[in-house]
Amino acid sequence: MRNNPRHAIGVFDSGVGGLTVVRALMERAPFENIIYFGDTARVPYGVKSVETIARYATQIAEFLLQQDVKLLIIACNTMAAVANHVVKELSPVPVLDVIDAGARSAVAGTKEKRIGVIGTLATINSNAYARAIHQYDPSIKIFSQACPLFVPLVEEGWLDHKVTRLTAQEYLRPVLAEHIDALVLGCTHYPLLKALIKDITGPKVNLIDSAESMADITASLLTEKNLRSFDINQPQHQFYVTDLPLRFQGIAERFLGRALPRVEHIKW
Numbered sequence: 444m445r446n447n448p449r450h451a452i453g454v455f456d457s458g459v460g461g462l463t464v465v466r467a468l469m470e471r472a473p474f475e476n477i478i479y480f481g482d483t484a485r486v487p488y489g490v491k492s493v494e495t496i497a498r499y500a501t502q503i504a505e506f507l508l509q510q511d512v513k514l515l516i517i518a519c520n521t522m523a524a525v526a527n528h529v530v531k532e533l534s535p536v537p538v539l540d541v542i543d544a545g546a547r548s549a550v551a552g553t554k555e556k557r558i559g560v561i562g563t564l565a566t567i568n569s570n571a572y573a574r575a576i577h578q579y580d581p582s583i584k585i586f587s588q589a590c591p592l593f594v595p596l597v598e599e600g601w602l603d604h605k606v607t608r609l610t611a612q613e614y615l616r617p618v619l620a621e622h623i624d625a626l627v628l629g630c631t632h633y634p635l636l637k638a639l640i641k642d643i644t645g646p647k648v649n650l651i652d653s654a655e656s657m658a659d660i661t662a663s664l665l666t667e668k669n670l671r672s673f674d675i676n677q678p679q680h681q682f683y684v685t686d687l688p689l690r691f692q693g694i695a696e697r698f699l700g701r702a703l704p705r706v707e708h709i710k711w
């Protein structure tokens with residue numbers, strides 16, 4: 444039985460970035476069991492072809508479905524942008540993705556109806572954010588910019604480094620010239636650059652981070668489908684990665700502010 448409230452929510456990403464969604468979920472839905480999958484051996488996805496990303500997304504979704512998850516959350520913007528339909532087609536359980544969550548928050552967060560979107564090359568080339576935002580309000584003007592150097596800079600830990608600042612100034616100049624009042628951080632890694640980006644955009648631009656909106660949407664969907672867990676026993680959180688888990692474990696513990704149980708290594 445897949446529609447069992449005690450079954451876990453499956454959350455997946457190309458690496459560690461999707462933990463932003465896990466953290467928000469743990470706060471918003473504290474009784475839920477969660478299985479997280481980070482494809483740490485094959486990250487980054489953002490510079491790969493649509494075919495490759497779709498193949499990886501399929502493999503991960505099938506793995507999580509074998510663990511009997513009751514819901515799938517695509518926490519990776521790149522996978523959500525180009526492989527959302529592939530995952531939805533194969534999944535017997537509901538599938539939520541960060542792009543829809545980000546789009547809803549962005550629409551709520553703009554008064555001027557001028558939104559900037561930044562993301563990986565694959566996400567920006569797919570135009571997925573513009574499509575998702577226009578579903579809610581076709582009159583909104585969207586200005587997109589791929590920021591391919593951000594992921595390696597974040598992975599390097601250069602969150603407040605002059606190289607990152609210069610890179611961000613360069614990337615953001617054209618979108619800021621369009622007088623946007625909201626900027627979608629359309630990549631799992633970008634919320635880690637929030638402070639630096641805010642310095643460049645100034646206070647008038649609303650930075651949209653989809654993780655919290657994702658947690659709210661998840662909680663409503665579980666309630667609507669009678670899938671919400673009310674089991675007050677300690678929820679189980681399982682983590683699977685495709686590279687050796689040591690580095691992931693350290694980052695994840697810092698990120699989630701708690702010790703992790705064993706992180707399993709999946710050898711694909």
Ligand code: DGL
Pocket residue numbers: 456457458460486487488489490518519520521522563566594629630631632
């Ligand atoms: N998780 C990806 C995203 O949100 C960023 C890292 C990658 O390129 O794989 O777009």
